[in-house]
Amino acid sequence: MRLTNKTILLLVLGLLPLTLLAQHQLMFFQTDWGNELPMDEFLAKVKSDGYDGIEVWMPGSDEARATLKEGLEKYQLKVIFLHGTNRGLPFEEALKSYEAGLKEIVSWKPVKVNNHTGNDFWTSEQNLAFIKVADAYSKESGIPIIHETHRGRFSYTLPAAVAMLEQFPDLKYTLDISHWMVVHERLISKNDPNLQKIMPAVHHIHARVGFAEGPQINNPAAPEWENAVKVHLDIWEEIIRNSNDEIFTITTEFGPPPYLPTIPFTNKPIADQWEANVYIMKAIQARFAHD
Known part of the structure; x- marks a missing residue:
């Protein structure tokens, strides 16, 4: 990937971290999924472990939103917001709720x-109705609004994701391929013809490792998962x-129990x-260490 004039200018002005040069312009985000720490402690830990930001759902209360905003400013961290369709609502109500939530989120300039x-x-x-709403807000705000490959959603299979891309060519994906590994009960390789159709549309990655029988291996450092x-x-x-x-964004997204297997009768995680998330971040960085 070649550096554009815009990127060089941002680096010179100090608006982009210099480490991006050595890391092929990667920006890493940590998930708050399963986090039980107070927000300030969580953000301090995120910063100390070398992340550029966090990926979170919009907090429900004004107090929690204020705490999040203050913490992001304090630790100079960026944010990617999660958003979604409420599948518990009828279609029309879900679409209205989705649009209202999106309007609030883009005001934060994530x-x-x-x-x-x-x-x-x-x-x-x-399903296309939601994509069209997102596309309109993205064009209006200038903020990339992208759609995760996920079980239970329109993109629950690789062929379904390809079909929607053919129907809406401007569609932008977050690739969480761990879902498809278990849905299709095999490790899908990078040379898979359908995956090759999806890859150019991917603008964000959820870095979790799945396998044929589940969406998350127990420990990416274990040799049996090599x-x-x-x-x-x-x-x-x-x-x-x-x-x-x-700049390519990546969220490390190994999750807590029950995604993370536990010891029977104790619910104690086995890893x-x-x-796991820091390990996979470093593994990705290692692929670009000599660029």
């Missing part, structure tokens, strides 16, 4: 908005290297979620 979009039980036309980790890293690297995005 780096991106990552959507859990639509419903796997709805028609393609109904092949699964490599398959995911190969896919992510190819997407990033071929992307035209000046450390935070360590």
Whole structure:
């Protein structure tokens, strides 16, 4: 990926971290999924471990929103907001709720908005309505609003995601391929013809490693998962290297129990979620260390 004049100017002005040069212009975000720390402690830990920001759902209360905003400013962290379709509502109500939430989110000027979009039980036309609303807000605000490949949503299978992309060519994806690994019960390689169709439309990655029988391996450092980790890293690297995005964003998204397996009768996790996320961030960085 070549540095554009705009990127060089931003680096000179100090508006982009210099580490982006060595990291192929990667920007890493930590998930708050499963976080039980107070927000200030959580953000301090995120910063100390080398992340550029966090990916979170919009807090429900004014107090929590104020705390989040203050913390982001204090630690100079960026934010990607999660947003989604409420599948518990009828279609028309869900669409209205989705638009109202999106309007609030874009007012924060996040780096991106990552959507859990639509419903796997709805028609393609109904799901497309959400995509069109997101596209309109994205064009108006200038903020990338993208759609995560996710079970239970319109993109619950790889063929379904391809079909929607063919129907709406401007569609932008967050690739969380761990979902498709379990849905299709196999490790999908980077050379898969359908995946090749999706890859140019990917503008954000959720870095979690799945396998044929589940959406999350227990520990990416364990040798028994070496092949699964490599398959995911190969896919992510190819997407990033071929992307035209000046800065490519990645959220490390190994989750807490029950995504993270536990010891029976105790509900005690058999691995450390935070360590898994830092491990996968460093594994991605290593792919670009000699650029």
